[in-house]
Amino acid sequence: EAQVTQNPRYLITVTGKKLTVTCSQNMNHEYMSWYRQDPGLGLRQIYYSMNVEVTDKGDVPEGYKVSRKEKRNFPLILESPSPNQTSLYFCASSLGGGRFTDTQYFGPGTRLTVL
Amino acid sequence: EDQVTQSPEALRLQEGESSSLNCSYTVSGLRGLFWYRQDPGKGPEFLFTLYSAGEEKEKERLKATLTKKESFLHITAPKPEDSATYLCAVNPGRRALTFGSGTRLQVQP
Numbered sequence: 001e002a003q004v005t006q007n008p009r010y011l012i013t014v015t016g017k018k019l020t021v022t023c024s025q026n027m028n029h030e031y032m033s034w035y036r037q038d039p040g041l042g043l044r045q046i047y048y049s050m051n052v053e054v055t056d057k058g059d060v061p062e063g064y065k066v067s068r069k070e071k072r073n074f075p076l077i078l079e080s081p082s083p084n085q086t087s088l089y090f091c092a093s094s095l096g097g098g099r100f101t102d103t104q105y106f107g108p109g110t111r112l113t114v115l
Numbered sequence: 116e117d118q119v120t121q122s123p124e125a126l127r128l129q130e131g132e133s134s135s136l137n138c139s140y141t142v143s144g145l146r147g148l149f150w151y152r153q154d155p156g157k158g159p160e161f162l163f164t165l166y167s168a169g170e171e172k173e174k175e176r177l178k179a180t181l182t183k184k185e186s187f188l189h190i191t192a193p194k195p196e197d198s199a200t201y202l203c204a205v206n207p208g209r210r211a212l213t214f215g216s217g218t219r220l221q222v223q224p
Contacts, residue, residue, distance in 0.1 A: 041216070043202070090158050
């Protein structure tokens with residue numbers, strides 16, 4: 001089944017404790033992206049990757065890091081999480097190849113709480 | 116600045132009562148308008164992509180239309196299982212989608 005998977009689905013942590021949220025897709029998509037969703041603010045892009053070893057900032061990148069060492073995986077790293085990073089996070093992927101119009105497919109989400 | 120506004124914020128319908136959701140957008144150059152459905156605690160599920168004014172797409176009880184300034188998602192004879200949040204997003208030619216805040220639809224039996 002074609003899908004985007006994320007782990008963990010739920011995470012409660014404390015301020016300053018480094019964490020990684022994994023994202024994997026099995027559709028051979030070139031483009032991958034991370035979003036956060038907050039009430040009243042909608043979905044906002046954190047980082048994206050056009051292909052392996054190519055990443056760039058989205059609209060709200062502060063406090064996050066990403067890496068793209070393999071085509072299928074795109075982990076989101078919070079080096080020193082803070083309470084304002086409590087949110088619902090989604091990974092998405094699309095065919096890419098420079099076509100901005102491609103449909104993005106989303107993972108099931110990771111609900112992160114930073115105490 | 117690219118902007119997407121969805122209305123209403125919430126909509127309650129009786130089963131079988133048709134209605135429309137609105138998505139107004141302001142972008143410098145539209146490269147695509149997307150509709151997604153999102154159930155509570157789940158990721159957005161793709162519904163439609165529209166690229167040019169006048170385009171229409173249908174899927175079961177849903178029909179999406181596009182003009183130069185807005186898109187409508189028409190829901191014909193909705194059922195309780197159509198209850199969800201419907202998200203509109205635009206691609207303004209950047210490597211990111213700009214999303215609206217969504218319309219929460221509740222269909223009562």
